[in-house]
Amino acid sequence: MADELGMDLFGEIDPPQRLLMGPGPVNAHPRVLRAMSADLLGQFDPEMTGYMNQVMALYRPIFGTHNRWTMLIDGTARAAIEASLVSLVVPGDRVLVVNFGRFGLLLTEILGRIGALVETVDAPWGETVPLDAIAAAIERFAPKVVATVHGDTSTTMAQPLEGLGALCRAAGALSYVDATATLGGMEIAADRWGIDVVTGGLQKCLGGPSGSAPITLSDAAAAHIFARRHVEQGIRRADITDGAGPRIGSNYFDLAMIMDYWSEKRLNHHTEATSMLYGARECARVALGEGLDARFARHAAAGRAMTAGLRAMGLRVFGDDAHRMTNVTGVYIPDGVDGERVRTAMRDQFEIEIGTAFGPLQGRIWRLGAMGYNAMKHKVFITLGALEVCLRCEGFAVSAGGGVEAAIAAWDA
Incomplete structure (x- = not known):
């Protein structure tokens, strides 16, 4: 059967064997593809939840962290970016974005949709932002969150992150890093750098398909997110009398709810993307095995x-x-x-x-x-x-x- 363009709708998928040598995605490791062909399990099957716990343990060294909250967000790398920002930031919060390329601009676009007050500290494309410029911007703007990309594939530059976490802590700000393009290929040292939230993707240095996004959160970030949920719940109860609305604009990307699912509580939030979890697990096993x-x-x-x-x-x-x-x-x-x-x-x-x-x-x-x-x-x-x-x-x-x-x-x- 062919459609109006003459395409065979029932033909077997048989893509060309291309060598993907662009900025990503890249060819997936054969072990990852084999892992993704394994049988599905129910989301509360003890074997499945056991695999979830293994994923958490496997990704801690990849992120350079001991964070308890190290897990996956179901969706492409951008899903973890948006989940992080929508869960950390409320409308009116001041957020400083370290901007040196297309994906710094993406952070400002997402934050603008949330309703944050955004200021950027910029470098020309092809350069990175000096730490002293970030320090000056933090002192001037007093942000609640500082957000940056680690490696921006649009400019091929990697922003130095040593010292960023200390600047943020001294100012009482939380820090967020998008490490989509570098996780598994360049060092990520979340604990040593003092970064509160780091997110990644499988489709670049980790050698997997797009569709699952590793994330790690510090205790401080987790406490902030859980505390915010308690405030939100109070606002929802007040809806009955004063019409106030909830502040979090997303259910799917609400990290507090996702964290409950990945905790011992196993509170239902969504049906875990089983095949992608298998793939993410194997990406980590390949990396750590090497x-x-x-x-x-x-x-x-x-x-x-x-x-x-x-x-x-x-x-x-x-x-x-x-x-x-x-x-x-x-x-x-x-x-x-x-x-x-x-x-x-x-x-x-x-x-x-x-x-x-x-x-x-x-x-x-x-x-x-x-x-x-x-x-x-x-x-x-x-x-x-x-x-x-x-x-x-x-x-x-x-x-x-x-x-x-x-x-x-x-x-x-």
Whole structure:
């Protein structure tokens, strides 16, 4: 049976075997895909709740924390971002956003929907925000929450976080970090950095599919969220007499309710996404089995090789070398080269996907990722070789094999 576009509606899904070397998602580890094919269980089955407890234990070292409240939010990485912000912030709260790219702007957009009073402390795209600028903004604005992205794939920059938690604690503010693009590939040290809430996703360095979002919360953040719930309940009781409405705008993303589900109480909130939980569990097992230090070193080697190869091809790498993410590299599209035609040729001729860009960088740079299951020597070398061919076809002068040779030398440097 075909639809109006001539598509076979009952044909078996058989996607091309593409090598996803953009800013994410990336190819999932085969062990993760196998784990996701396991049989489903009921949400209160003791085997299922046992797996939930295992997930909590497995993700604590990945987040660099001993936090009791370390769990999953069902949904893409953005689900955990929104759950965090909607549960921490009420309308009128002052929130400072450390903004150095597209995903800092996303935080401001979500906070604006909540009704927060938002101020940003900014850096140009391709740079990060100095700690003293954040300190000055905190002193000036007196926020209740400070929010930032760790690695912003739009600019390929990683914001330094050492010292941020101490600044926030001294000011009586809670801290939130979106580590979607770096969790499992660059160090996340929630406890050492003193960060109250950190969220991630599976589809980048953890080598899984999008659809489950790990999160960890400090005791201080948990206490704030639970205390807020008690206030909310009082407001709801007052509805009968004064018409006051509840403050939390979401049931699905209410962290207090989700935490009750992940606690010993097992209070029903939603039906856990079983297959995604299996996948998230296996992502963590793969990462910890490799060893986090070894995994971080592998991502650093892949990023170093990618950057060296691009430069050896005569391309100009985007952004500040001192604060570059290890897993995503931005590179300027050469003058006279059609960037989209190159991306299309990479996909059609080599089954390799590389990324385009957002906002002020749209049409100016490509973004090449090497993360998770794809942060491997041969995948980096194959990608550089294919890009060389596509550039030559566009008339850009590239010495044959130079990029791959430089990448090989840089991998073990």
